[in-house]
Structures are given as C-alpha cells and as structure tokens.
Amino acid sequence: MSGASSWSFREEDATRIGALLNSLLREANARTALLVDRTGQMLATVGEEPRFDPVAFATLTAADFSANDQLARMLGENEFGALFHQGDRDSLYLADVARRVILVVLFDNRTTLGLVKLRVRGVVEALSALFTEMFAREAAGERRMETGFVPEAEDEIDRLFGS
Amino acid sequence: MSLINYASREINCKLVYYGPGLGGKTTNLEYIYEKVAPASKGKMISLATETERTLFFDFLPVDLGTIRGFKTRFHLYTVPGQVYYNASRRLILKGVDGVVFVADSQMERLDANLESMQNLYDNMAQHGLDIRRIPFVIQYNKRDLPNAAPLRQLQEDLNPGWAVEDPARQRPVPDPNRPGETLVQEVDGTWVERVSSFEACALRGDGVFDTLRAISKLVLKTIG
Numbered sequence: 419m420s421g422a423s424s425w426s427f428r429e430e431d432a433t434r435i436g437a438l439l440n441s442l443l444r445e446a447n448a449r450t451a452l453l454v455d456r457t458g459q460m461l462a463t464v465g466e467e468p469r470f471d472p473v474a475f476a477t478l479t480a481a482d483f484s485a486n487d488q489l490a491r492m493l494g495e496n497e498f499g500a501l502f503h504q505g506d507r508d509s510l511y512l513a514d515v516a517r518r519v520i521l522v523v524l525f526d527n528r529t530t531l532g533l534v535k536l537r538v539r540g541v542v543e544a545l546s547a548l549f550t551e552m553f554a555r556e557a558a559g560e561r562r563m564e565t566g567f568v569p570e571a572e573d574e575i576d577r578l579f580g581s
Numbered sequence: 582m583s584l585i586n587y588a589s590r591e592i593n594c595k596l597v598y599y600g601p602g603l604g605g606k607t608t609n610l611e612y613i614y615e616k617v618a619p620a621s622k623g624k625m626i627s628l629a630t631e632t633e634r635t636l637f638f639d640f641l642p643v644d645l646g647t648i649r650g651f652k653t654r655f656h657l658y659t660v661p662g663q664v665y666y667n668a669s670r671r672l673i674l675k676g677v678d679g680v681v682f683v684a685d686s687q688m689e690r691l692d693a694n695l696e697s698m699q700n701l702y703d704n705m706a707q708h709g710l711d712i713r714r715i716p717f718v719i720q721y722n723k724r725d726l727p728n729a730a731p732l733r734q735l736q737e738d739l740n741p742g743w744a745v746e747d748p749a750r751q752r753p754v755p756d757p758n759r760p761g762e763t764l765v766q767e768v769d770g771t772w773v774e775r776v777s778s779f780e781a782c783a784l785r786g787d788g789v790f791d792t793l794r795a796i797s798k799l800v801l802k803t804i805g
Contacts, residue, residue: 425584432588457676458640458656459584459593473642474624477656481628481637484672563585563592567649568805572798574645574653578621579794 427461431552438544439464446537448525449508453545454479456518468524483512483520500538502531513538516546518553583678583804585651592653594800595676596793599701600683601693602634602662605722608783609683610641610657613793616786617643635661637669645797655797662697671704679716679800680705681792683783684739686721686729691738698739713743716799719778720792725785732780742773750774758795 439451443465450465452472458480460472468475483501490498497517503510511523511534521542525534583594598606607627614625623642630636638658645653660670682701684694705712721735745751745765751772754765758777765774777795781788 427584427586427588429588455584455676457584457595459595461584461586462588471624473654473656474626474640477626477640481672484675485637485669488668488672563651563805564649567651568801571645571648571653571801571805574648575794575797575801578617578643578645579790579797 425553427552431548432462434548435462435545436464438541438548442523442537442541446523446525446534447529448523448534450524452476452479452522452524453515454520454522456480456483456520461519465524479512479520479522483514500535504531511535511538513542515542516549516553519545519549521545583800585804590647590651592651592804593656594654594678594797594804595656595658596679596681596796596800597673597677598657598659598681598683599670599674599697600662601685601690601697602664604662604683604685604690604694604697605781605783606659606662606683607635607639609681609720609722609781609789609792610639610659612783612786612789613643613657614641616790620644621646634663635659636666637661638673653801655800657793664696664700667700667704670700671707674704674708674710677705677708677710677715678803679796680712680718681796682717682719682739683781684719684721684735686723686735687726688728688730691730691734694735694739716796716803717776718792718796718799719776720781720783720788721778722781722783722788724780724787725782736775736778740775740778742768742775745772745774758791 443451450468452463453461454476455461458477460476463472486498486501499514501512508524508526513521515521523534523538583592585592598609600606614622621644626640628637638660641657643655643657658673660673682698702712719740721732723729753763756762756764756777765772779788779792783789
C-alpha cells in the first residue's frame with residue numbers, strides 16, 4: 419500500500435486532447451466537450467464556453483459516474499461504460515476513458531444521440547491511448563514543484579485561513 | 582491524488598473530512614464557507630437528505646490564489662457519517678490527498694468514533710492507500726459540551742500512534758501545533774508516531790481553521 423500519488427497534465431497533452439475533442443464536436447455537431455478526472459477535477463473544456471460552474475460540474479460528474487459504477491456492479495457488470503442524461507433542450511453523454519477520466523459531451527437538438535455515441539466511440543479509443551501513455555509517464559518519474567513553492571503556499575494558507 | 586495541470590496552470594488537492602455521523606463534518610465546511618472571503622471560495626454543494634443529513638457528500642472549493650504561476654485550489658469534501666452509507670464514503674476517498682478525522686468528543690460517541698476510524702483504515706486500504714502515509718490530522722469536536730470525554734482518553738483511543746520502523750526517524754519530533762508535546766516519541770522502548778490533533782467547537786468556529794491550516798500545509802508539502 420502506498421500514499422497518495424500525483425499526476426500532471428502538460429501543455430502538449432492539452433494540445434493533443436484539444437485537437438481530438440474539436441474534431442469530435444465538429445463531427446458530432448455537439449456544443450461542448452469536457453474531460454473530468456475520476457476524482458472530480460476538470461481537465462479540459464473545448465467548444466462553447468459552458469454557462470455553469472465548471473468546478474461544481476466536474477465534482478458532480480465524477481460522483482455521478484462513481485455511483486453508477488456501483489449500480490453496475492450490483493447487476494454483475496464491471497461498469498457502465500457510458501451514461502446518458504436527457505433534458506428538454508440540452509443533454510449529456512458521458513463515457514469512460516481508461517478508467518481514470520470521463521469524457522462529457524454536451525449537445526442539443528441540432529444533433530442526435532446516435533451520432534454523438536458513434537463519434538464518441540472513436541475518440542474514446544484515441545483518448546484512452548493518450549491517457550495510458552500519460553499515466554505511464556507519471557509512474558516512471560517523480561514530479562515536484564519548483565523550489566519556493568511550499569513556503570509561498572504556506573504564507574498564503576496563513577493569510578487565508580488565519581495564523 | 583493531487584493534479585498539476587501545466588496546461589491550465591492549476592493545482593488541485595482533495596481534502597476529505599471523515600468521522601462518525603453528526604460529529605460536525607458538515608459544520609466545519611459551513612463555517613469555512615461562511616468565513617472565507619467571497620473571492621476565494623466557490624459554490625458549496627451538499628447532496629443531503631430532506632432532514633439535512635449528508636447523503637453523498639458536501640463539497641467546497643477554496644482558492645489559495647496563484648502561487649509561482651499556478652492557481653492553487655483545495656477541494657474540501659465531507660463523507661456521510663452514518664454507518665449504512667459506506668459505499669458513498671468509499672467513493673469520496675478516491676484520489677484523496679489529505680484526511681481530517683472529525684471525532685465527536687461526547688462520552689457516548691466513543692464507540693462510534695472507533696468504528697468510524699476503523700472504517701477509514703479499511704476504506705483507504707480498498708483504494709490501495711495507507712492512511713499512515715498520507716497527510717492526516719484529527720479534530721476533537723464538541724469540546725464545549727459537558728459530557729465531553731477527557732482529551733487524554735480520546736488520544737489513547739483514536740491517536741495511539743504507530744511504530745516508527747525507520748531508525749533515521751527515531752528521534753523526538755515536536756508537535757508544531759501543541760507546544761511542549763511531541764509527535765514522535767519513545768514509549769516503553771518503542772518509537773511511536775502520532776498525528777497532529779486539534780480541539781474544536783465547530784459550531785462556534787473554534788479550531789476549524791487551525792485544523793484546515795494544518796492539513797493544507799501537510800498536503801502542499803507532499804507536492805512541493
């Protein structure tokens with residue numbers, strides 16, 4: 419057993435992911451694509467700027483997926499690889515990526531669920547390969563913040579939380 | 582599992598408030614929400630039952646500001662304390678960077694505290710994590726109540742310490758939060774390490790920020 423691990427998301431990762439998600443939005447005619455880490459952190463947003471609070475959205479997405487994973491296990495399934503939430507105007511399609519990340523596609527009645535599902539399938543494969551590579555990279559090397567980060571952060575903690 | 586996002590220049594750390602039902606975990610978050618400057622806090626989310634018992638979690642993001650070019654944020658979560666919500670508790674621990682155990686000081690809650698502490702160890706182990714190896718502090722809440730157990734008894738029950746195997750670490754370490762006390766000490770020939778603990782009355786806010794400050798600093802040390 420070990421302590422908590424960390425991982426990082428580099429500029430070049432964002433560029434590659436951005437390209438994949440932009441092409442997904444074009445092909446599926448969807449509005450926004452978001453990538454959320456399974457622990458509830460927003461990794462990337464592409465397309466129309468969301469009108470909601472992205473931090474809260476990421477947390478609830480991760481909780482939604484986790485709760486549904488447990489429901490899947492109760493049915494004897496390993497997981498539900500994808501979820502669909504239907505609204506009057508806007509709908510969400512969520513898909514698992516490499517068991518660590520969730521792809522969320524926000525779309526409206528300019529497209530169909532079938533088209534979104536079809537396009538997501540291809541992108542999930544490409545994203546899975548990319549994330550698997552990113553996680554392997556983290557496992558291989560220790561990553562630290564630059565010197566001076568901790569003292570400065572501690573000063574901020576004292577300022578914000580009182581000393 | 583803290584995430585450093587070099588693309589958006591953000592660092593996010595996940596802190597989880599754990600402990601028995603009605604111990605004051607949500608009250609800690611509510612007090613923090615009330616007192617932190619508006620610019621530094623996000624929306625507080627509570628997935629609760631109709632009677633305001635936590636069903637899944639409470640969530641509060643707190644921004645520390647931009648440090649060395651990185652927007653640094655803590656995600657504060659509580660878990661539901663009631664015994665039968667264990668599936669929810671386990672899910673919230675996923676990717677945790679630091680844990681605050683909020684103990685209920687009342688005599689009649691001693692067993693509930695112990696049960697919850699054991700449950701924390703078990704649920705961490707299910708995620709492949711060892712609570713002894715990640716930032717962890719204990720808060721003894723409700724110290725103002727007349728039926729509060731003596732601090733010494735709570736420490737013996739919930740913070741007895743674990744053996745320090747590494748000879749390099751077998752030396753007294755002063756407790757930065759309790760002058761005159763030590764976190765690592767020799768007891769009957771064995772070196773043991775305890776975690777920092779804080780007395781609190783979360784309803785009034787006493788001890789709430791002392792606890793948060795301590796766990797935040799421990800977490801940032803792990804990435805710096």
